[in-house]
Amino acid sequence: MPPESPSHATDRFDDDDYPAYTMGRAAEMIGATAGFLRAIGDARLITPLRSEGGHRRYSRYQLRIAARARELVDGGTPIEAACRIVILEDQLEEALRLNEQLRRPAAGRSGVDS
Template sequence: MGRAAEILGVTPAFLRSLDTARLITPQRSEGGHRRYSRYQLRLAARARELIDQGTALDSACRIIILEDQLAEALRINAEMQRAREHPST
């Protein structure tokens, strides 16, 4: 967790707050240390950005979740559009 916090320029407490808010749930090592994926670090960085702009933590988490859902919907839509334009025979 310390290294992840250092990379993002946040405190370990900030990362724990994102875990408590259920924005990110890191994996745990055998020793119980939190392990963050690159995706989770991107979410944490976005949360920090929103919070630095004055957004409340719970609102920032909701915004990030909605942004993530929108990106996934757009990806699926693009795949479906490509499939329609180039149907398999």
């Protein structure tokens, strides 16, 4: 397999799901500890990918989820409850997005079938 071009490799960093951040860097970025990231992983809020060496790697999307959980925990919510709240918020956001998408008329559609 040929090596990736530099521009293609850089494009992955624009991908919200690309696991670009080590545990230490991820913790630093959200103002938390590595232990916090492990705890929310244990609670199944996020599942980091693993590098070939077995190290955890986090995406920007996962960091946004982790940051929201940290806000709740910092406000006094137990970590298990914070994780459940964030999961439900994420599910609600996705359901609302899908609902809006379904309400829009399909492109090229002339009407509703009877």
